[in-house]
Amino acid sequence: MSARVCDLGSLMPVDEAIRRLLDQAPPPPPGQMIDLDQALGRVLACDIHSPVNLPAWDNSAMDGYALRAADLPAEGGWLPLGGRIAAGDPACSPLLAQQTVQIFTGAPLPSGADTVVPQERCQVEGERVCFPAVSPGDHVRKLGEEVRRGDLLLQAGKRLRAQEVGLLAGAGIARVEVYRPLQVCLLSSGNELREPGEALAPGQIYNSNRHCLAALLRGWGVEVHDYGVMADELAASRHALSLASSECDLLLSSGGVSVGGEDHLKQAIEELGRIDFWRLAIQPGKPLAFGEVAGKPWIGMPGNPSAALITALVVVRPLLLRAQGVTDVLPLPLSVPAGFDWLQSNKRRQYLRARLIPGTDGQLRVELHPQQSSAMLTAACWAEGLAVIECEQQVLKHDNVKFLSFADLMH
Secondary structure (H helix, E strand, O other): OOOOOOOOOOEEOHHHHHHHHHHOOOOOOOEEEEEHHHOOOOEEOOOEEOOOOEOOOOEEOOOEEEEOHHHOOOOOEEEEEEEEEOOOOOOOOOOOOOOEEEEOOOOEOOOOOOEEEEHHHOEEEOOEEEEOOOOOOOOEEOOOOOEOOOOEEEOOOOEOOHHHHHHHHHOOOOEEEEEOOOEEEEEEEOOOEEOOOOOOOOOOEEOHHHHHHHHHHHHOOOEEEEEEEEOOOHHHHHHHHHHHHHHOOEEEEEOOOOOOOOOOHHHHHHHHEEEEEEEEOEEOOOEEEEEEEOOEEEEEEOOOHHHHHHHHHHHHHHHHHHHOOOOOOOOOOEEEEEOOOEOOOOOOEEEEEEEEEEOOOOOEEEEEOOOOOOOOOHHHHHOOEEEEEOOOOOEOOOOEEEEEEHHHHOO
């Protein structure tokens, strides 16, 4: 959305920030060959063409009886049973004229057969079978019907799901070339942070961002290197960033990028590299910074837990996927009627914790959690995704709103 439509002042629109991040995304890591059973979630580094036809031969799509359609009258009739072919059996003998053979799902059609009739539609009496009217080609999977030898099977940049792994296995491909996992260092900033299980002194809090962001990164296929908590000191920040940049492909930190007097992270970044400090037109999560340390990309996340979560899902995820070689990195929102009124227009695009609930008419509607604080994660735990409210937008019940599913964003 342009500044003419929404007066952002010094705030950068979310979509522009994502475009700039993608424009500056580093190239993916080098490729490596891996066994297929290790390929789930990995990103293909090259196109894959099928070495075989799928199916490799005409075969039966049903348990039933194979025949030559021309051997039956138009209304159907009887044929003598001349054999049996199971999956895994070779179809050695051609089908004789005016004959049928019992066949099972996946079994090759004998030469001369062109049709399969499901067994539940047939009547068997001894060594003969009665058929209804049939159409040539019914319930036959033709050679190469799914894929022809040499066809493009999967493109480089595809992140492999279970179905892609299954397709590769079905084509007989045992090893694939994928990009090496992206190495991301994760740092936290704040003297007040302690780890779960430790005792808290007055003014201290548990470090939820460290564990939440690490879980997100692993879900995106990233190899996480946890560098712990940086003290709110310039020297400590500089040392931690320098070490991390020498060992990882990309740096991600939480906290230390607001305007507080104890936030030394930005100065350390500027001394070690460069910084584009973005105050994004997003709620929650306005403070977010991007730059580089010793030539490695760096993103500085907000410190509030919900703000860190949402900016990671919306802004950081596309960059990390692109840096892993993924082609399609932007989620597709659903358009769903609102089950709420939202009259709090804002100069920032708002991402509200929400879930889909069926109404009395059975149609899904977006419902909001009553607590939308940037510091609280309970609403995100209740939610199934994010309702998107554009800047300066008001929403009335039954208006369509965009809904981003956590199931998509966390993959």
